[in-house]
Amino acid sequence: MAVEPRVLQRDDLLRAAMSAGFGTMTERRLEDFRQDGLMPRPVRAGNDGRRPVWIYPVGSDQQLVQLLRWREHTQNVDVLRVVLWVEGFPVALDAVRASATAVLTTLLHEVEQDLQTEASRQGLDPVTEQDAVMSAVATTMAAKRGKNALPRPIRVTADERATAVAHLLQIFALGKQPDVTEEEAETIEKVLGVSPGRRQRVEEADPWLTGPASALVDAADFVSLPKMANALADATDSEWEEARSPAAALFLQLPVVTRTMAALTGKGNFAGMGGYIVLDSEPIMAVFMVAFVLGARRADWSGNVEGLTDSLAPWPTLVGEMKQVLDMPQHELDHNLAGHGTEMRDRTQRIIKALLNGELDPAPRTPC
Structure with a gap:
């Protein structure tokens, strides 16, 4: 009834x-x-x-x-509108579209201002000497230490790191396709931390990162700030609605899967997925995920996005099943694990710790 x-x-x-x-x-x-x-x-x-x-x-x-x-993570009204819409709450689509566009437009303006500031500092022309300006910014970013420093998941030399960051800025900030060698592209993967995805496997699946590393440059067609801003502006209402579910999966489910894999394996960057661990603690990433899905569809990457989001679908149920272990009496849990090896017992304890700490709960999570 x-x-x-x-x-x-x-x-x-x-x-x-x-x-x-x-x-x-x-x-x-x-x-x-x-x-x-x-x-x-x-x-x-x-x-x-x-x-x-x-x-x-x-x-x-x-x-x-x-x-x-x-x-608790942000009071930016534009970002909050997009996050609530991605979660499935009734927020007017026109307002969401305007908010997402405003967020990316602001970021683009900030990038332009940063480049102009650096150009003035270096005595360079921000237009005709843009590559030199970008190199100077990248060198500063690559060398920075402390709280606001870029992550260093895999060790590379200082010069290689600076060059890779310069290429990444060209790709993601400007939407350019720099001419990189395969070796330079492999270094970019290391700086991003995704290179273990070429050899480490999730259970029995093949490594998720395949093909030439230099293919990353092609991503400038749809993951750069300018291209994502265009995708938001050009997409139809129906395209926005179709993007809602996969964007939610990437923003809300992928981080939980990544944290689960980290708990199971004891490796924070297992299969090169460590960068996604805190994705759902940054609300602005919801805007990026919507723009990414819209751009990927227009760049004929829709099959890749659908494949990824389909693989994420079973995980909420799996995490729910894992939580049942918290209701199990300790003596029963010890009995069930007695016939297994040390690896299984350690894996179970890591999962229990992650569950108790709320690491496998859906977003939003308590900010650090």
Whole structure:
């Protein structure tokens, strides 16, 4: 027998927020969220005596809680609109499109400003001497240490690292296709940390990274900031809706799969997937995933994207099954593992630790 969904009023939403740990949530803030298009508006359902009764759509309480959780990572309204839409909440598509475009346009402007600043510092022309400017920026980025430094998943020489970063900036920031040798492309894979994907296997599957490393340069056709901005602007409404599910899979499921593999293997960058571990802790990545899916479809990479997202589909169920071990009495768990080797016992303990720490929970996760 079907259960009628519960009618949601303002106080229900405020209670949901309080139950989730957001005790400072107020009616005034809820109104601000409605004004920003981050929460749906209530509709009048009648009167309670002389007092009008306003009700919210089913799921509005969940939307509010998720919004508050994402706001712990960013308060950028444009980014929040896109994240909520990717998660499946009812946010107007026109507003989402405008927000995603605004985010990438701002990033493009920041890149241009950074290049002009560096050009002035080096006494170079930002247009005619762009490659030299890019090389200078890359050298600074590659040498940086500390909290804001680029990750160093695989060791390469300082010169190789600087050259690889310069090529990556040309590809992803400017949308150019630099002329690189296969050896230079292999170094780029090492700097990105994906090179183990050519030899390490996930269970019985073939290595996911195949073909010439230099093919990475072709990605400039659809993963650069300029190309992604164009993809967002040119895509039809139906293309946006079709991109919603695969973007959600990449943004929300791929990091969980990566963290699961890290727990199973004890290797943070197993199969070169370490870069995806914290993907879902950066809300702006939802914008990039939408743009990536739209661009990939237009670059005839739709089959690759569909194959990847299809492979992610079973993982939420698998993680749910893993969580059952937390309800198992310790003596029963010890008994079940007694007949297995050290590797299986260590793997199980790592999974249990990851589950207890919330590492395999869906986003948004608590910011570090």
